[in-house]
Amino acid sequence: MKRVRLAPALAVAACLWSASDARGGDDPPAWLVAASKMPVAERSDGAPAVELFRECRVRVEPNGTFVSTTRRAVRILAREGKEAAVVREVYETGSGNVQDMRAWVLRTAGKPIAYGKKEVIDASLTQDNLHSETRARILTAADDVEVGSVFGSESVVEFRQATPQFPWSFQHRLPVLTSRFVMTAPSGWTFRSRTFDHDPIEPRREGDESVWATGELPYLKDERWSPPLTSLAPRIAVTVLPPLGASQWPQLTDWSAVAHWFESLAEPQGKSTPALIAKARALADGKSGEWERIESIASYVQGLQYVSIQTGLARGGGYRPHAAADVFSKSYGDCKGKANLLRTMLREAGIRAYLVMITSDDPDYVREEWPSPYQFNHCITAIAVSDTVRAPGVTQVGTERLLLFDPTDSSTPLGQIPFLEQGSLALVACGSSSALIRVPRSEPTDHGVEHTIRGSVGADGALVATVLQHSRGGEASKRRWQHRSLTPTDYRKAVEAWISGVIPGAAVSKVEVKDQFRENRFSLELEVRAPRYARMLPGGLLAVKPLALEGSAWGPGSGERRMPLLLPSSMLSERTELQMPEGYAVEECSEPVAAEAPFGTLHTSCELEGSTLRLRRDLELKRSVVPAGDYASASKFFDRVRSASQAAVVLAPATLPAPASSR
């Protein structure tokens, strides 16, 4: 594929920002006209559109407000690229506003189309929140662009922030020819930046501007089992450093400063009320040991409902918990509200606890090099425990042993850490001992699934079996969550759909759940009848396939691969014990399989003992990232997994009748 070289792309881009802004009426601006002339390879690695120009200019005003101007030019390369013809600015009411939003479509033929106020949609972004001040202005031209069109947009947003820090991504998924982040600040103000997922990009001084620029960024295609975009797209993080005394912003120069800032927001919210104190003590009193006292209070807070109300975001509202007393009286709160209530209640019961900032959905997102609260989107609690407390969630921070606990995750018990938080960097805010820590990661063996299948196969091929599924750790949490989020009827239907996907025509006559929450174990017992489980083969033979209840379709799928493969940590063990029909013997059985890859192992076996057939399958995956170049060999491992799950056993009657037809 012919690609545009970086140097010419940047050269054209150099003209863009120097292009005069003078224009009349709805005419497209000069920077957009110039960008639209940038040469583009026809398909750009199969991308449906290419960003010709992507720029964010942030001006810091002496009064501490920021004004950002974002420009973007996108060429549509294929019909499905039309959805790239949209501009979206997120802002917080009360601390920001979108001052201007305009867009243009430069068509392959005909006059350009201009868009302005009339076409802008203003929408509330509550997402999971009951209420939030976050809103977005959106302008879309997706129904007006054609293949070959260039969509350009320019938006101006004024805003204030709790801290003067900016993460900025040079790219979303589309390829980008030129990408720039520009900052301007009053004289004497400086910047510090870090680059992630790209070679370091250093700022250039251009007059009073600092410019971070890169280009020719390849298409980041969304592929199955690839790492999240937050770990793939190049980004920078810029911290503004005003001269001493020039602003009221906190100087977040290291992680201790971030923790201190967070504590300053959270501390006043930890005041107790008599009712709260009484409840905390009532929960702890009479409990025999340290663990039991902690568990009693932790379970109470974990049981409160998750309700998020986000206000005062520019004043740190996104990081300031609601007062513990409010969360307690309303019996609901968001992650930081629940974590803060837990900390407060533990304190009233004489147990020390701290708030911990963490990211809940990408363990690789937080980087040590950039001390900033903007790297976190979640809050949990760290509880000081003695040497007697042993649990996977315990970690050493300075001189203290801390038990990490997420009271927002109602499916993970005290002692364990939700799967997607494991391995992440997290900031424990505990005064002078505050530290950025690596959250402990459990071993695959700690969160596996075991299937035990016992039953019998009739001479007509019918199966009657009991299926026991025992899951532990993260797998138990996952299954518990599914069980809790469905009605018993819907859960039964989901189980029926799962089993009939594995054994066509199967009926499930019993669905029984045993949830050992404290141990984080979840068991499911089923009684399954499948009239045609074993296939009748010519000559009176019966073919019995292993009941591969899970894992047979693991893997990223076939085909070309561009992105690395992010493999989850998992462990599956299956034991099948089936009584064969009377008068039958095993005629053929699959050979045992022992496959090994750097990221996993597979072992299967098949044995006959008397009339009992025993099948075993063990599959283990370690969390690992496989480069796209190693995809072919990784794929072979998953082929073995699939193949092994299909290997059948043939049973033959002791006296073979003549075959039905034989050619």
Place this chain on the structure above:
Amino acid sequence: VRRITLVFAFTAVLVACAFLTTRAEAKPTWKDVDKDLLAESRGIVDPEAPSETVIWEVRVTDSFDGKGIRSEEFNYVRVKIFNERGRDLESKFEIPYRRGESVGDIAGRTTRPNGTIVELKKDAVFDRTVVKAGGYKGKAKSFAMPGVEPGAVIEYQWKIIRRDIPALILYAQKTTPIRSMTITVTPFNTSGTDYSMQIRSFNVTHGPPAEDGITKTIRLEKIRGVETEPYMPPDDQVRPWFLLEYVETRQSTDEYWKKVGSMGYEAWKPYLGVTPAVRRFADSLVTGAFDFDGRIRAIHDFCRTKIRNVYDDAHDFTDDFRSKLLDDEKRMPEETLRRGYGTSDDINQLFAALAEGAGFRSRMAVVSDRSENFFRRDHRLGFQLSEHLVAVLVGGQWKFYDPAHRDIPAGMLPWWEESQEALVLDKETPVFATTPLSLPSRSLARRAGRLRLGADGTLEGEVREIYTGHLAMRKKEDLDELSPSRRREEVQEQLRARWTSATVDSITVSGVDEPLQPYEVAYRITLPDYAERVGKRLLVQPEVFERGASSVFTASTRTHWIYFRHPWSEEDSLTIELPSGYEIVADPAPGALQVGRTIAHRMAVEVDERTVRLHRYMGFGMDGTILIHPSEYGRLKKGFDSIQQRDGYTLTLRPLEAAER
């Protein structure tokens, strides 16, 4: 004039009443929560439910306040929470409202299991603009009930005031069950007019309303929570709902529809002009066609293939272009003919005019959208008939056409317009006539493959799939807005969903942009481990297309009717070359299966030295049945399970040396 005077006479009283009511409800009153309810641990309607609405009272009061009709809807709800899921489902609320509506008097309280009460504070109710665009503004009030926990009882109330709304829809169902619901309606006093409030109910049975003057109260008991099942009718055919509407009292149902048909005709008439140019063009189209079907097909094919529908995303018309077209008042058939593009109505109008020009009698017709609701003539609701068609009279019978959909041939309609009563618009004699349901053969999936099986169990070869009718329309619709390369990727993804281990290449996709052609896809496929290896044997399922297909129905029980969009059929033919060195051992093929008169399945397998040939047929809706009563579910499920079993028919390949022993 007399009516208006009367109205004004009441106005002061009504406004005063409304004011008093508002004042009275500003301080909410609550009924006592008894201990028995607090002690309840499971639902009465559904013992497994996570929560149950014990009482839901809806009071709709219409009045005239001098500016118009003011409609006040008051809701009071009491819910018992049984577990955490019930708590999570029931304690957060959002009440959307629009310009011209107001939401007020929101109040709530939670009675905890120990009897203590937590009030919803006023500052815990949030008001926000959800979306603002152009002149539209959608707002919402949201709140979370405090102190909710398993065992608690929550109560809340709110009021919505609307102005001058033509009708009001009330849904009488929640995610969780409702033990008791009352709907009390006090209409605006219409005495002395030809109008009265009618309350129509859908998908629910109830006794006659209790009447107190002009106020009517309907009581409902034990309403089950929402249940979703595969192949179920559209939501509005399933969930209980009420329509409150002022209707003309002195008009019979037949008169109502006659009026709808007559008014529709008058509205369309100016846009159906058959000018000399249209007539000449119609003549040129039908030249050479001698019968009705041939002539009408020529016109139909012209309209659907040569006149581009500006709303068809396959055509790249822009919003900007469409808005200019809609502003243009010259959208007559001749203009559409000249332009070569138009809206769906423009295309249908042109078709009607050309049919007239060719000597046929044509009329515009309206029909309901079966994907949304099933038409009921006894419900006098004109908005049921949302879809537009053209009816052409032949041999005293109306035949229906909708050339606005380019992938639907003459004689078929989009599936959601088929098999329903359509109203043929006419000034004097509008009539209802039933649109046809296309037979399974009209929506055919014909799949063929020439494949080779390797000794390692890998199956590879060339496959061609051709789809017609409704099946083709759906597939074309899925792909028509994609670029050719993305279409191939999409097909590749679909095939990988069918066969997880497949490597697919040399994909060609055709027919997507050719309305007269079926949808066709051809590809080369490699399926490693297709044959199951059992020791030295290979087990081969010759019906490759159905290998690994999931069961149509998996649940053991059924609540709702079973609803298929349309009949369809499948014809598969496969030739598989087998590896040498094996003996083929085969039982007789499954043969024919008939499930009632609705489903037919046949499979024939021929085996010779090294080749297997499979021919399979499956047809659904052979007798025109697409809607099946839940009592028939067991039989239907068994039928589909049997088909799945038959499709799994397997050949055994045994190594020759083993066979010789």
